[in-house]
Amino acid sequence: MSTSSLLLTLLGDARLPSGGHAQSAGLEPALRAGTTAAQVPAYLRARLRTVIRVEAGTAVVARAVAAGGGDLGEVEAAWAARTPSQALRANGRRLGRGYLRVLQTLWPGPFDARAGTWSRPVVLGLLAHRAAMAPADVARLVGYDDVQSVTAALLKLEPQDPLVIAAWVKDLLPDIDEMAAQVAPLHTPEQIPAHGAPLIERWAETHDTTTERLFSA
Amino acid sequence: MPENTTAPTRAMRLGVAGPVGTGKSSLIATLCQALSGELRLGVITNDIYTDEDARFLKSAGVLDPERIRPVETGACPHTAIRDDVTANLLAAEDLEADFGPLDLVIIESGGDNLTATFSPALVDAQLFVLDVAGGGDVVRKGGPGIARADLLVINKTDLGPYVGVDVERMAREGREARRGSPVVALSRHDAASIRVLTSWVRDTLTHYRTGEHTPVDPGPMAPHFHADQDGEGSHPHTHDDGTDHARYQAAANAGQSA
Ligand SMILES: Nc1nc2c(ncn2[C@@H]2O[C@H](COP(=O)(O)OP(=O)(O)OP(=O)(O)O)[C@@H](O)[C@H]2O)c(=O)[nH]1
Numbered sequence A: 001m002s003t004s005s006l007l008l009t010l011l012g013d014a015r016l017p018s019g020g021h022a023q024s025a026g027l028e029p030a031l032r033a034g035t036t037a038a039q040v041p042a043y044l045r046a047r048l049r050t051v052i053r054v055e056a057g058t059a060v061v062a063r064a065v066a067a068g069g070g071d072l073g074e075v076e077a078a079w080a081a082r083t084p085s086q087a088l089r090a091n092g093r094r095l096g097r098g099y100l101r102v103l104q105t106l107w108p109g110p111f112d113a114r115a116g117t118w119s120r121p122v123v124l125g126l127l128a129h130r131a132a133m134a135p136a137d138v139a140r141l142v143g144y145d146d147v148q149s150v151t152a153a154l155l156k157l158e159p160q161d162p163l164v165i166a167a168w169v170k171d172l173l174p175d176i177d178e179m180a181a182q183v184a185p186l187h188t189p190e191q192i193p194a195h196g197a198p199l200i201e202r203w204a205e206t207h208d209t210t211t212e213r214l215f216s217a
Numbered sequence B: 001m002p003e004n005t006t007a008p009t010r011a012m013r014l015g016v017a018g019p020v021g022t023g024k025s026s027l028i029a030t031l032c033q034a035l036s037g038e039l040r041l042g043v044i045t046n047d048i049y050t051d052e053d054a055r056f057l058k059s060a061g062v063l064d065p066e067r068i069r070p071v072e073t074g075a076c077p078h079t080a081i082r083d084d085v086t087a088n089l090l091a092a093e094d095l096e097a098d099f100g101p102l103d104l105v106i107i108e109s110g111g112d113n114l115t116a117t118f119s120p121a122l123v124d125a126q127l128f129v130l131d132v133a134g135g136g137d138v139v140r141k142g143g144p145g146i147a148r149a150d151l152l153v154i155n156k157t158d159l160g161p162y163v164g165v166d167v168e169r170m171a172r173e174g175r176e177a178r179r180g181s182p183v184v185a186l187s188r189h190d191a192a193s194i195r196v197l198t199s200w201v202r203d204t205l206t207h208y209r210t211g212e213h214t215p216v217d218p219g220p221m222a223p224h225f226h227a228d229q230d231g232e233g234s235h236p237h238t239h240d241d242g243t244d245h246a247r248y249q250a251a252a253n254a255g256q257s258a
């Protein structure tokens, strides 16, 4: 199964109105805690190996469960169990509502009454099923979106040459593909990876109560 | 016939846009003070760097602080009210879920520039706020908010004498720029002007509820001129939907070939 590359482009485009423009993917509190701009590629690789593997794995499993007519509530519970930060769970669910609006408009159909409480990866999995996306592609979408959220936010937080940042993204594409290939075969909630990133989680909690901030998370 | 003839089931959403410091938050505080006895209100602020606006409104004591929600805009205040309204829509939904039913949700844009206006996907009606301290010529500079917001507010009229601005004239030029659409000359120190503002809000809400009010998109682009090839009949126009221009162009072409 292969996904239309233009469909993937549409969903990965920062201009998709899903609420992503107010997201820094944890970068704003990371910089505030002392991370330097030069460390951002390393920060991104760390995310791709930890929290983003959880997100991508969840999306792949949600897609498989939706395809099999199973209960996405179980996938949501598995994601929540692997997302210890309450701030990250709340943000993931806000993003889920944003993607639900995209899904309802672009791929209309009946919805589970609980869909409005599901996190981004679960809604993306459902979207991937409706839109006939391949498992690896929904995982690549999650990884790519994360990398772009961080780098776009960096341009707002510590302005520098945007082309240098674009080159970082290009260099990270193989890392995204690798992560996607690893999670693509997953099918059931218990297979979702359970990596933690304690600093990222702690920064997310701090950010949640910060008043001077540009990004919601 | 407006297509929306059944009574809407949610609160009317009123956008308040305008450049930095023109008095948007103060105007919202004034509205809350005047209307909270008769209407169930909620407020959303779109701050750029901080939650300053939300804090100001909470501390103004004009509304239960829980009913005032800040939304982050990722340093793009215009995106949050136009290109991607998700965060604001979710905040409006949350306010209604938590305190509903509400009558009116007021959304303050992050003070931006003259081109920032709300998408009709987010608000049902919008007002655009200028102040006299910004200079009497700002209305003549035009822009979608000045020309086509549902209401243009010329604020801080009490400052007119101190900044050498003829308020009457500024309001008149505002009306001209808007081809007669409403303009309110407002000062928080002028009770009569506040009554004009609040009755506009009440009337708009009434029309919204009966389905007679249709949200309009002021559009991100100001009216502008294209000189006709024959040098005659140049006219200001807008590209609200792209069709006007095509029509004028077609007419011009037809004229040439005839
Ligand atoms: N003289 C006078 N000052 C006013 C009036 N309304 C507001 N102000 C003052 O104008 C300043 C800016 O008011 P705000 O309400 O914060 O303006 P704003 O448009 O919300 O500002 P931003 O959110 O920063 O864009 C404050 O110092 C207010 O006290 C008025 O009617 N008359």
Ligand SMILES: [Mg+2]
Binding pocket: B024, B025, B026, B053, B108
């Ligand atoms: Mg303000």
